[in-house]
Amino acid sequence: MIxxxxxxxxxxxxxxxxxxxxFPHPGALLDAARGVREAGYTEYDxxxxxxxxxxxxxxxxxxxxxxxxxxxxxxxxVSAAMxxxxxxxxxxxxxxxxxxxxxxxEPSVPVxxxxxxxxxxxxxxxxxxxxxxxxxxxxxxxxxxxxTRSTDDGFFLCIESVDGLFTVRNAEELLERxxxxxxxVIYDHGxxxxxxxxxxxxxxxxxxxxxxxx
Amino acid sequence: MSTDTQNTDLxxxxxxxxxxxxxxxxGNYSFHDITELVAHHAEKKTPKLWYPAFGxxxxxxxxxxxxxxxxxxxxxxxxxxxxxxxxxxxxxxxVFWVGIGHAGTLISAILFLFRQxxxxxxxxxxxxxxxxxxVCALVFPTFHVGRVxxxxxMLPLPNQMLMWPQFKSPLLWDVxxxxxxxxxxILFWYVGLIPDWATLRDRATNVWRRRIYxxxxxxxxxxxxxxxxxxxxxxxxxxxxxxxxxxxHSVVSFDFAVSIVPGxxxxxxxxxxVAGAIFSGFAMVVTLLVVAxxxxxxxxxxTINHLEKMNIIILLTGSLVGFAxxxxxxxxxxxxxxxxxxxxxxxxxxPYAWAYWIMMTCNLVAPQLFWFKKIRRNILVMFLISIxxxxxxxxxxxxxxxxxxxxxxxxxxxDYYSPTFVDVLTFVGTFGLFFTLFLLFLRFFPxxxxxxxxxxxxxxxxxxxxxxxxxxxxxxxxxxAVPSPAVNKEDEHRG
Numbered sequence: 001m002i003x004x005x006x007x008x009x010x011x012x013x014x015x016x017x018x019x020x021x022x023f024p025h026p027g028a029l030l031d032a033a034r035g036v037r038e039a040g041y042t043e044y045d046x047x048x049x050x051x052x053x054x055x056x057x058x059x060x061x062x063x064x065x066x067x068x069x070x071x072x073x074x075x076x077x078v079s080a081a082m083x084x085x086x087x088x089x090x091x092x093x094x095x096x097x098x099x100x101x102x103x104x105x106e107p108s109v110p111v112x113x114x115x116x117x118x119x120x121x122x123x124x125x126x127x128x129x130x131x132x133x134x135x136x137x138x139x140x141x142x143x144x145x146x147x148t149r150s151t152d153d154g155f156f157l158c159i160e161s162v163d164g165l166f167t168v169r170n171a172e173e174l175l176e177r178x179x180x181x182x183x184x185v186i187y188d189h190g191x192x193x194x195x196x197x198x199x200x201x202x203x204x205x206x207x208x209x210x211x212x213x214x
Numbered sequence: 215m216s217t218d219t220q221n222t223d224l225x226x227x228x229x230x231x232x233x234x235x236x237x238x239x240x241g242n243y244s245f246h247d248i249t250e251l252v253a254h255h256a257e258k259k260t261p262k263l264w265y266p267a268f269g270x271x272x273x274x275x276x277x278x279x280x281x282x283x284x285x286x287x288x289x290x291x292x293x294x295x296x297x298x299x300x301x302x303x304x305x306x307x308x309v310f311w312v313g314i315g316h317a318g319t320l321i322s323a324i325l326f327l328f329r330q331x332x333x334x335x336x337x338x339x340x341x342x343x344x345x346x347x348x349v350c351a352l353v354f355p356t357f358h359v360g361r362v363x364x365x366x367x368m369l370p371l372p373n374q375m376l377m378w379p380q381f382k383s384p385l386l387w388d389v390x391x392x393x394x395x396x397x398x399x400i401l402f403w404y405v406g407l408i409p410d411w412a413t414l415r416d417r418a419t420n421v422w423r424r425r426i427y428x429x430x431x432x433x434x435x436x437x438x439x440x441x442x443x444x445x446x447x448x449x450x451x452x453x454x455x456x457x458x459x460x461x462x463h464s465v466v467s468f469d470f471a472v473s474i475v476p477g478x479x480x481x482x483x484x485x486x487x488v489a490g491a492i493f494s495g496f497a498m499v500v501t502l503l504v505v506a507x508x509x510x511x512x513x514x515x516x517t518i519n520h521l522e523k524m525n526i527i528i529l530l531t532g533s534l535v536g537f538a539x540x541x542x543x544x545x546x547x548x549x550x551x552x553x554x555x556x557x558x559x560x561x562x563x564x565p566y567a568w569a570y571w572i573m574m575t576c577n578l579v580a581p582q583l584f585w586f587k588k589i590r591r592n593i594l595v596m597f598l599i600s601i602x603x604x605x606x607x608x609x610x611x612x613x614x615x616x617x618x619x620x621x622x623x624x625x626x627x628x629d630y631y632s633p634t635f636v637d638v639l640t641f642v643g644t645f646g647l648f649f650t651l652f653l654l655f656l657r658f659f660p661x662x663x664x665x666x667x668x669x670x671x672x673x674x675x676x677x678x679x680x681x682x683x684x685x686x687x688x689x690x691x692x693x694x695a696v697p698s699p700a701v702n703k704e705d706e707h708r709g
Binding site for chain 2: 025026027028029030033045046047048049050051052053054055056059061063064066067070084085088089092093095097100107108110111113114115117118120121122124125127128129131132134135136137138139141147148149150151152153
């Protein structure tokens with residue numbers, strides 16, 4: 001998300017980012033994700049301390065395209081290695097080693113293989129981070145005190161306000177119907193909250209109101 | 215022991231139902247308990263014993279650094295190398311450390327691809343071991359070049375001499391193989407750590423911990439849209455690391471096999487080196503985990519079943535290595551080449567026969583004790599055998615390197631090689647370096663992959679909650695919005 005300069009941002013100080021609810025276990029979260037999808041929402045996400053089997057299907061997400069990025073990385077690694085070995089060994093600085101040809105593909109295989117692995121691995125990690133828009137220091141969800149449990153034992157679903165169908169009331173009602181607990185509205189403060197970085201880290205965020213629990 | 219149980223233990227049945235196996239995590243833990251159990255060690259006050267241990271490790275590292283400084287000042291003549299034996303302890307130690315590293319990649323990558331879920335409690339430690347072992351290994355070739363300030367000549371960098379490295383040399387392949395192995399291992403390790411950094415970030419109680427772990431976690435939230443690419447990346451990295459680890463030790467063996475020295479010039483070397491590397495690496499993992507699980511009270515996560523499985527792999531790879539020793543002898547005889555035959559007879563009966571028989575006893579005989587289930591599950595005995603294997607595998611590299619070189623084609627140049635105190639203390643010093651890094655890891659890192667362990671618990675399977683077990687009340691709350699046909703369809707698809 002591109003951050004507009006402060007000057008143009010004065011309208012609503014804390015626009016709503018989304019509505020988040022908590023579910024008791026992975027099974028409930030999976031059913032809820034399916035329910036939200038069937039209700040027509042597309043801009044939502046589930047949060048869990050570990051990947052949940054079947055969640056991609058439940059959310060209607062296809063295959064990750066990362067494989068293609070890695071494939072391109074691998075091809076580049078092999079070609080770069082072969083070109084390098086040919087140019088350095090046969091063009092720019094040919095050496096006679098036991099009368100062997102200046103360039104042949106056989107002795108070039110190990111270096112080509114290793115560089116293929118290196119560039120593929122870099123493409124895999126770089127591609128994963130790019131597709132996930134990471135590193136991302138600021139995230140409105142970090143304002144929710146409850147949300148810190150998403151990396152421990154909490155299972156959350158957040159419907160985001162960018163969705164066409166989104167209104168706070170609809171989202172709340174849907175989450176409640178799906179059995180969510182601790183439903184809260186998440187606001188987009190648009191900056192790193194200094195309060196969050198100081199003290200004991202359990203500072204209560206500025207405005208999220210707990211709309212309903214249980 | 216019974217083969218049947220073993221097969222199911224190893225998960226060879228391949229159906230992913232955790233419940234059919236002995237539990238991977240013992241003692242009825244919830245997700246939160248797992249977080250507590252692991253994160254607690256990175257958060258609590260430094261244990262008193264850690265300081266003297268760390269002090270000792272740093273001192274020994276200092277010893278290594280002073281020995282290296284001594285070498286740089288005086289030249290490689292301070293090592294015991296002589297004319298026929300131009301490769302002594304330096305290459306022995308290099309191959310030893312690289313080999314140890316391989317078990318980490320095996321556990322993290324190959325076992326991942328084979329869906330061996332038991333790996334989750336040990337892979338983090340094993341990957342750490344890989345990286346630290348590669349660091350220790352790199353010390354030796356780096357300083358063996360003598361003029362360490364010119365070590366960058368090994369890389370294809372433009373330079374004022376207008377020269378390029380010689381790509382037909384296996385030694386240069388090794389530069390690529392080992393440095394890329396180190397890099398990819400670090401990437402793999404880091405990707406695995408991201409969710410756990412986030413866990414530590416979210417639990418942090420002081421500003422600096424939250425900032426540091428926050429930067430390391432890169433904003434991870436556990437979003438499913440992130441897990442989707444993350445899991446794919448992890449699988450691809452495992453798929454890349456698997457051929458990589460096999461290629462690295464194959465390339466290391468080319469350093470020997472591509473030459474024409476009798477005793478080195480054999481095609482069996484790549485598989486034989488790879489098996490030996492896995493063998494020694496698993497022994498090192500057992501040595502470290504037996505101690506670490508005790509000190510850190512992780513007996514419920516790193517169970518006796520995990521250790522037993524590693525002992526089975528030690529038994530398997532140890533037998534492969536032993537078979538390779540015998541095959542080498544057979545091929546030397548069968549080749550009809552007198553130099554080859556002499557090299558092997560000399561190994562077993564010549565001036566280095568003592569080293570040869572240490573190797574044979576430690577590698578071929580000792581691991582065979584693991585045929586007995588009682589011994590595989592006995593902590594003390596497995597600890598002793600694992601140390602024994604580490605010693606044996608060091609001697610294997612010593613035997614291969616030194617016995618093949620000390621008598622070359624020309625009897626007038628035969629000589630006996632012994633190391634100097636600089637050789638010995640540098641090698642001892644690398645253990646200091648290894649344990650310095652390992653103690654730092656134990657202190658500040660989540661030493662078990664928290665997210666992965668949670669993922670293999672039965673409670674992590676969404677269908678765990680479909681039937682009678684689990685809390686029934688939550689089910690009553692959901693179904694209104696979820697039309698049942700979709701659920702059933704999904705069940706068929708999954709089931």
